[in-house]
Amino acid sequence: MIDENLKTRIEPVFKSQKFMQHLGAEIIALETGKVSLSLNYDERWSQQNGYFHGGVVGALADNAAGAAAATTMPEGKGCLTAEYKLNLLAPAKGDKIVAEGRVIKSGRNLVIAETDVFVFDQGKRVHCALLLATLVAVS
Amino acid sequence: MIDENLKTRIEPVFKSQKFMQHLGAEIIALETGKVSLSLNYDERWSQQNGYFHGGVVGALADNAAGAAAATTMPEGKGCLTAEYKLNLLAPAKGDKIVAEGRVIKSGRNLVIAETDVFVFDQGKRVHCALLLATLVAVS
Amino acid sequence: MIDENLKTRIEPVFKSQKFMQHLGAEIIALETGKVSLSLNYDERWSQQNGYFHGGVVGALADNAAGAAAATTMPEGKGCLTAEYKLNLLAPAKGDKIVAEGRVIKSGRNLVIAETDVFVFDQGKRVHCALLLATLVAVS
Amino acid sequence: MIDENLKTRIEPVFKSQKFMQHLGAEIIALETGKVSLSLNYDERWSQQNGYFHGGVVGALADNAAGAAAATTMPEGKGCLTAEYKLNLLAPAKGDKIVAEGRVIKSGRNLVIAETDVFVFDQGKRVHCALLLATLVAVS
Numbered sequence: 001m002i003d004e005n006l007k008t009r010i011e012p013v014f015k016s017q018k019f020m021q022h023l024g025a026e027i028i029a030l031e032t033g034k035v036s037l038s039l040n041y042d043e044r045w046s047q048q049n050g051y052f053h054g055g056v057v058g059a060l061a062d063n064a065a066g067a068a069a070a071t072t073m074p075e076g077k078g079c080l081t082a083e084y085k086l087n088l089l090a091p092a093k094g095d096k097i098v099a100e101g102r103v104i105k106s107g108r109n110l111v112i113a114e115t116d117v118f119v120f121d122q123g124k125r126v127h128c129a130l131l132l133a134t135l136v137a138v139s
Numbered sequence: 140m141i142d143e144n145l146k147t148r149i150e151p152v153f154k155s156q157k158f159m160q161h162l163g164a165e166i167i168a169l170e171t172g173k174v175s176l177s178l179n180y181d182e183r184w185s186q187q188n189g190y191f192h193g194g195v196v197g198a199l200a201d202n203a204a205g206a207a208a209a210t211t212m213p214e215g216k217g218c219l220t221a222e223y224k225l226n227l228l229a230p231a232k233g234d235k236i237v238a239e240g241r242v243i244k245s246g247r248n249l250v251i252a253e254t255d256v257f258v259f260d261q262g263k264r265v266h267c268a269l270l271l272a273t274l275v276a277v278s
Numbered sequence: 279m280i281d282e283n284l285k286t287r288i289e290p291v292f293k294s295q296k297f298m299q300h301l302g303a304e305i306i307a308l309e310t311g312k313v314s315l316s317l318n319y320d321e322r323w324s325q326q327n328g329y330f331h332g333g334v335v336g337a338l339a340d341n342a343a344g345a346a347a348a349t350t351m352p353e354g355k356g357c358l359t360a361e362y363k364l365n366l367l368a369p370a371k372g373d374k375i376v377a378e379g380r381v382i383k384s385g386r387n388l389v390i391a392e393t394d395v396f397v398f399d400q401g402k403r404v405h406c407a408l409l410l411a412t413l414v415a416v417s
Numbered sequence: 418m419i420d421e422n423l424k425t426r427i428e429p430v431f432k433s434q435k436f437m438q439h440l441g442a443e444i445i446a447l448e449t450g451k452v453s454l455s456l457n458y459d460e461r462w463s464q465q466n467g468y469f470h471g472g473v474v475g476a477l478a479d480n481a482a483g484a485a486a487a488t489t490m491p492e493g494k495g496c497l498t499a500e501y502k503l504n505l506l507a508p509a510k511g512d513k514i515v516a517e518g519r520v521i522k523s524g525r526n527l528v529i530a531e532t533d534v535f536v537f538d539q540g541k542r543v544h545c546a547l548l549l550a551t552l553v554a555v556s
Contacts, residue, residue, distance in 0.1 A: 019192035022183040044161040053158035054220055055198020062194055080227075081193055082527060083551050085363040085410060085502060087222040087390050089383045104408060105367045109526065110499060110553065112365050112408065130382060130390065132363060132410050134500050134551060136527065221388060222412050224363060224502040224549060226529050228522045243547060244506045248387065249360060249414065251504050251547065269521060269529065271502060271549050273361050273412060275388065297470035300461040322439040331436035332498055333479055337472020358505075359471055365500040 003031045006071050010035070013078065014067060025060055027067070033103040035067035041095045052092035052128075057099075057117055061086060061131035064101030065113035069135045072106035077137050079111055084133035092128045094121035099131075111135040142170045145210050149174070152217065153206060164199055166206070172242040174206035180234045191231035191267075196238075196256055200225060200270035203240030204252035208274045211245035216276055218250055223272035231267045233260035238270075250274040281309045284349050288313070291356065292345060303338055305345070311381040313345035319373045330370035330406075335377075335395055339364060339409035342379030343391035347413045350384035355415055357389055362411035370406045372399035377409075389413040420448045423488050427452070430495065431484060442477055444484070450520040452484035458512045469509035469545075474516075474534055478503060478548035481518030482530035486552045489523035494554055496528055501550035509545045511538035516548075528552040 007030055014020060014027060020037075023045065029036035039045070039052075039060050047053040062084055069079040101115040117129035146169055153159060153166060159176075162184065168175035178184070178191075178199050186192040201223055208218040240254040256268035285308055292298060292305060298315075301323065307314035317323070317330075317338050325331040340362055347357040379393040395407035424447055431437060431444060437454075440462065446453035456462070456469075456477050464470040479501055486496040518532040534546035 013187055016187040017192060018182055018185045019195060043157055046157045048152055048155040053156060053198065055194065055201055056158060058197050058201070058225075059192065059194020062197070083224060083226040083500070083529075085222060085224040086197075087382075087410065087412065088220055089390060104365075105405070112367060112500075114408075127383070130392075130410065132365065132408065134365065222361070222390075226521075226549065226551065228529060243504075244544070251361075251506060253547075266522070269531075269549065271504065271547065273504065291465055294465040295470060296460055296463045297473060321435055324435045326430055326433040331434060331476065333472065333476020334436060336475050336479070336503075337470065340472055340475070361502060361504040363500060363502040364475075366498055 001029055001031055006030055006032065010067055010070055013070065020063060023056065025063065032071050033068055035064050035071060036098055036100045037064045038096060038098045052097055052119065054088055057092050057097060057129050058086045060097060060099040061115040061117050061129055062133060064099035064115045065131060065133040066135060068101035068103050069111040069113045072103050072111060073137060077139055079135040080138050082134045082136050084131050086129060086131045088129050090126050090128045092119045094119040096120045109137055111137065140168055140170055145169055145171065149206055149209055152209065159202060162195065164202065171210050172207055173240065174203050174210065175237055175239045176203045177235060177237045191236055191258065193227055196231050196236060196268050197225045199236060199238040200254040200256050200268055201272060203238035203254045204270055204272040205274060207240035207242050208250040208252045211242050211250060212276060216278055218274040219277050221273045221275050223270050226269045228269060229265050229267045231258045233258040235259045248276055250276065279307055279309055284308055284310065288345055288348055291348065298341060301334065303341065310349050311346055312379065313342050313349065314376055314378045315342045316374060316376045330375055330397065332366055335370050335375060335407050336364045338375060338377040339393040339395050339407055340411060342377035342393045343409060343411040344413060346379035346381050347389040347391045350381050350389060351415060355417055357413040358416050360412045360414050362409050365408045366406065367408060368404050368406045370397045372397040374398045387415055389415065418446055418448055423447055423449065427484055427487055430487065437480060440473065442480065449488050450485055451518065452481050452488065453515055453517045454481045455513060455515045469514055469536065471505055474509050474514060474546050475503045477514060477516040478532040478534050478546055479550060481516035481532045482548055482550040483552060485518035485520050486528040486530045489520050489528060490554060494556055496552040497555050499551045499553050501548050503546060503548045505546050507543050507545045509536045511536040513537045526554055528554065
């Protein structure tokens with residue numbers, strides 16, 4: 001589901017992140033407190049075993065959490081990641097990863113968000129990573 | 140400082156990570172329990188303000204921790220990241236980032252490692268991120 | 279819900295933790311992959327504002343995650359916490375805290391578990407903390 | 418080393434934490450950006466093997482980080498823990514634990530601090546835990 005009003009606020013910031021554009025990451029779901037990002041496999045994003053590199057998984061997961069957090073901010077305010085923890089649950093072996101970010105708590109100064117990352121391998125969906133992040137509201 | 144014996148074991152794994160090669164990351168220091176990686180700025184690695192993207196900072200920091208952990212493994216054993224926490228301390232604004240990984244504790248099954256990331260802006264060196272990781276020894 | 283078979287395995291370990299007994303923590307739910315612990319307020323467990331101390335919240339949350347992880351272990355195997363991240367979401371102001379631990383992924387050597395902590399203030403239930411832990415299976 | 422001026426600001430807050438008083442934790446070092454806390458073993462603070470309970474280790478480590486962070490705040494401002502990650506490095510087997518907190522970065526709104534915890538077993542000093550925390554400055 002895509003909330004078109006929110007999209008006009010969130011997408012420009014996302015698109016202005018050249019690294020996300022370079023990876024080819026896409027917003028596939030967007031509503032208040034929830035953002036999902038999708039990224040197709042490319043050998044350039046791989047680690048030694050040919051799976052998605054943990055750094056790519058972490059980058060997508062962090063962005064999904066950040067975008068989800070941004071949807072809870074008032075007009076003109078944004079979010080910056082202060083810190084995150086990433087647990088790698090399974091090898092990210094597949095042709096696509098989807099990072100589903102959701103807000104746990106949105107406070108005046110801090111937002112806590114979590115992202116589940118799933119890898120799709122010939123249709124099979126595997127929960128490959130979990131990220132827990134703390135973001136700071138900025139003007 | 141580069142330990143040439145260790146380099147023959149660590150560098151091939153590092154070079155087999157296509158994402159690290161794509162970024163152009165380089166090993167600039169390598170000894171038992173300590174590995175430093177360097178990455179030059181490129182617009183493709185940037186976030187919305189034109190600084191290094193947090194995902195790139197995290198990927199380099201995680202790899203430095205992983206390589207440092209690998210130097211403490213016996214021949215034929217390697218390390219996989221189980222989880223890490225990344226604190227972003229300052230905007231990664233500059234022309235180069237250097238991730239200095241070091242092992243805190245190397246056990247039989249788990250290795251704990253930490254990485255300081257510094258960004259260089261016209262010679263000025265800023266501590267921009269700190270990563271604390273748990274890695275698993277694998278055959 | 280209490281699984282009586284699991285209880286015979288999990289409760290003795292829990293009861294042998296003198297700190298948990300000293301706090302007066304109780305198992306209020308126990309099934310495969312899920313354990314809830316409850317702790318009543320006492321001034322001795324408070325911080326400067328009279329709320330539950332973060333250290334007490336963290337201890338209960340960690341134990342709930344550990345007990346949940348233990349329920350997924352084969353007979354004769356247990357779990358030790360390797361690391362955890364705790365996010366404090368709201369002041370733990372109330373007369374009781376309940377830590378609901380659940381297993382995210384149970385592997386051969388590592389178990390990932392998460393715990394939500396709720397504080398009850400005159401019946402009102404507030405989500406006050408979230409813990410994400412990595413545990414190691416031990417014989 | 419104890420900075421007596423800082424002590425007049427930090428100690429009252431520490432002493433007002435009834436849980437710290439109940440444990441019998443003591444400030445043994447205090448200067449700008451650095452605070453060390455000490456806690457003697459008592460069976461009440463133990464886990465199933467008779468070592469210091471991880472929850473007690475985490476509580477002391479968190480408080481050391483918080484006190485260190487508080488020393489960097491202007492008069493009338495304090496710090497609250499937003500989140501922390503604790504890595505347990507070795508069994509906390511011994512008669513005393515000492516948590517050495519230090520500030521990594523003190524910003525206007527956030528403070529990043531780290532704590533090393535050492536356990537003393539018949540004079541032998543073992544690095545048993547490492548905590549990395551994010552704190553929020555509050556008035």
